[in-house]
Amino acid sequence: MSTTAERDRAPKQDRSRATRQRLLEAAVACLAEHGWAGSTVSVVAEHAGVSRGAAQHHFPTREDLFTAAVEYVAEERSTALRELFPGGAADDRRAVVAAIVGLCTGPLFRAALHLWVAASNEDQLRARVTELEARVGRETHRIAVELLGADERRPGVRETVQGFLDMARGLGLANLLTDDTARRDRVVAQWADLLERALA
């Protein structure tokens, strides 16, 4: 292969990766804003400034696009969360609790919620979303255990962390229709204390 061809190939791959990324981010934004019914590959392609043909080259079906999108953004958030506490187990458990709850109140949670609810009525989507949810849930649990410095060998600790993550999702749900920030901040402050005592 000629050096010219090699030189051409690298930027082409970069462009392709950038297009894919734009589509994934646009897909999550669309899902959060318009819900499953209003989110088609065409709508996302337009939102991303990508041709419908290019979008379908990357994601042959709507299910491919949206499950990949939720997974991609969940991974980005996990990375961002770990980077917030670069030393691993954080000294300040309150800050970790607030950051994890924060993950459940943004557009990613909203998009994931639309995807879960759509999957509960659509067989094509159901198996994929169930598998995706299990994977993302395990990863979130792993990060929470690590950052909270929770010792899962102690009885009850695993369930304590799980219950806290369920609460974080419930707080995300409470933020769906109204801005629940003020109430949530008070709940998080109280439960950060209870969690601190339970894990100490």
Next chain:
Amino acid sequence: MSTTAERDRAPKQDRSRATRQRLLEAAVACLAEHGWAGSTVSVVAEHAGVSRGAAQHHFPTREDLFTAAVEYVAEERSTALRELFPGGAADDRRAVVAAIVGLCTGPLFRAALHLWVAASNEDQLRARVTELEARVGRETHRIAVELLGADERRPGVRETVQGFLDMARGLGLANLLTDDTARRDRVVAQWADLLERALA
């Protein structure tokens, strides 16, 4: 008015009330099973064995039917929950915790979830569902405080109960795509202990 007319009127009112009730129960079942997109007044009327005309006499719009349905069933559940613990504050907080979480894992929660998510993208529905959610939320909180024997004058107790109710909704969400019963039972057992200590 003749006595015959009076005698005729009472059974007619009873029939009307029974029809209304059948429609409300069918609406929640449809919403839980088919989601908002698949739940029309016609589908519900057929499910309830009621003519479309009779359904529209009771509920002129789809929004009327579904918000009334979720409210009706939520009230039925609240009543059922109070009847489980007729003495008010229960001796067994674990049983109260399990019963409240149980309310979030059945068809009512599933129907409410579909309604919330639909309302987040549909302006006509949004204001009504927001108002309904606030009302049902306050009532659930009131029952939880009463049955848990929680003294809200003590600092942090209000937020402790709120956080527990957020957790219950999060546990409901985790049950949407898969049967989460085994994991949930372990989480509930652990958090019932933590709640017991926090409220003692």
